[in-house]
Amino acid sequence: MTDALRVVDITEEHLDSVWQVRARSFGPGGDKDEFRKSALGFIADGRYVGVAAGDEVVAAGRIWPFEQWWSGRRVPMAGVAGVIVAPEYRGRGVGSLLMRGVMQRAVEKGYPLSGLYPATTVLYRHLGYEFGGARYKFTFQSADLRVLGGKDVSVRRAGRADAQLFIELASKLHQARRSNGPLIWPLSEIESWLGDDDNFAYVADDGFVVYNWADGNLDIDELIAGSEATTRALLATVGSGASIAKSVNVFSAPYDPVHLLAEHEADGDARVGRWMLRLLDAPAAIAARGFAPVALEADLRLDDSEFAANTGDWRLSIADGSGALTPAAASADALRLGARGLAALYAGTPLATLRGAGLASGGSAAGDAALDAAFGGGSAYMLDFF
Numbered sequence: 001m002t003d004a005l006r007v008v009d010i011t012e013e014h015l016d017s018v019w020q021v022r023a024r025s026f027g028p029g030g031d032k033d034e035f036r037k038s039a040l041g042f043i044a045d046g047r048y049v050g051v052a053a054g055d056e057v058v059a060a061g062r063i064w065p066f067e068q069w070w071s072g073r074r075v076p077m078a079g080v081a082g083v084i085v086a087p088e089y090r091g092r093g094v095g096s097l098l099m100r101g102v103m104q105r106a107v108e109k110g111y112p113l114s115g116l117y118p119a120t121t122v123l124y125r126h127l128g129y130e131f132g133g134a135r136y137k138f139t140f141q142s143a144d145l146r147v148l149g150g151k152d153v154s155v156r157r158a159g160r161a162d163a164q165l166f167i168e169l170a171s172k173l174h175q176a177r178r179s180n181g182p183l184i185w186p187l188s189e190i191e192s193w194l195g196d197d198d199n200f201a202y203v204a205d206d207g208f209v210v211y212n213w214a215d216g217n218l219d220i221d222e223l224i225a226g227s228e229a230t231t232r233a234l235l236a237t238v239g240s241g242a243s244i245a246k247s248v249n250v251f252s253a254p255y256d257p258v259h260l261l262a263e264h265e266a267d268g269d270a271r272v273g274r275w276m277l278r279l280l281d282a283p284a285a286i287a288a289r290g291f292a293p294v295a296l297e298a299d300l301r302l303d304d305s306e307f308a309a310n311t312g313d314w315r316l317s318i319a320d321g322s323g324a325l326t327p328a329a330a331s332a333d334a335l336r337l338g339a340r341g342l343a344a345l346y347a348g349t350p351l352a353t354l355r356g357a358g359l360a361s362g363g364s365a366a367g368d369a370a371l372d373a374a375f376g377g378g379s380a381y382m383l384d385f386f
């Protein structure tokens, strides 16, 4: 049956069918006009890919044009979302055919990396994705945030016109902290996020906060602060809602300063949702990211069943916070990785974990320690679901 199927670009004419398959895949609801509007943006840019059987579209997936911070540098990342297959076509390779089309499109568009939130890991692992990091939601008592102070910091309401400023403030912080994982959204998305009346945004000289109501409590979607005083001031601004909202949910890194400032620890059942990563173009992905300030040379043998260009013998050189992957002669001592092992290593997963899961072999203990130091740092996180 899959022989008759082909990968296509989704067009405006397909959107009614895609909408129906979406409802059958993710459940009813949603705003069809909003869906159309957003879909047209993906279509205009060749970032909406489908699978057709004759004239009928039976599967679709789209690509967000993100950048992602890796050790303080911005790496273009194809964020895959809205992957759906019509129920009557599932379980016969259509999802895999679609994802190969999506990944190929991402390569053509020059993305060295791709990321996604998996509803099932199986499909994506077969294609070389592996867990890269997580999205954390911690719940604090609003009263603990209310008393954090920072009263000398002047904080003003922010809106749509501050989108570029927010990108600049976030960039400064992620560079300085050598962050791993957070996304940079397209400017137009940040503008509509800040223009949404349901979001409350405030800005200080070196930071900002965006929060909103969620089931009678408050959610902090993002808080960026370049100093202790601003961290305190922005948390206290949200915490000032304590008379009505008893809790504040914070989407943040697991090592965010809020944990060291609030009197009581975050609620024990923090929510953790994992996302997956894949290197589409290994040399470009290595060249684009930052590394810890260590120097190393390592022989790698990569086996990538989807992208032949990644497969082969490589020399990984890291120095002065930058890396390079260059073709090399085969070495019996090389560290051997498949696409999944490479993705997880890139995201800072210790090699002992990869060996324990059968995703790395060869190499040496001393080599592992050096690679762990180079790729390591703060564990990778994202603030947003997409």
Ligand SMILES: CC(C)(COP(=O)(O)OP(=O)(O)OC[C@H]1O[C@@H](n2cnc3c(N)ncnc32)[C@H](O)[C@@H]1OP(=O)(O)O)[C@@H](O)C(=O)NCCC(=O)NCCS
Pocket (backbone or CB within 6 Å): 025, 026, 082, 083, 084, 085, 086, 089, 090, 091, 092, 093, 094, 095, 096, 097, 117, 118, 119, 120, 122, 123, 124, 126
């Ligand atoms: C998930 C979905 C896209 C898979 O499509 P599909 O056409 O059935 O996928 P394939 O036939 O290519 O399957 C590829 C592999 O994934 C596995 N797989 C597919 N769906 C799975 C599921 N729900 N749970 C576990 N494994 C699954 C298949 O068994 C196959 O692995 P195998 O070769 O080892 O057996 C489809 O079921 C769907 O649209 N679901 C609803 C929406 C959704 O969850 N989308 C994913 C959002 S991240």
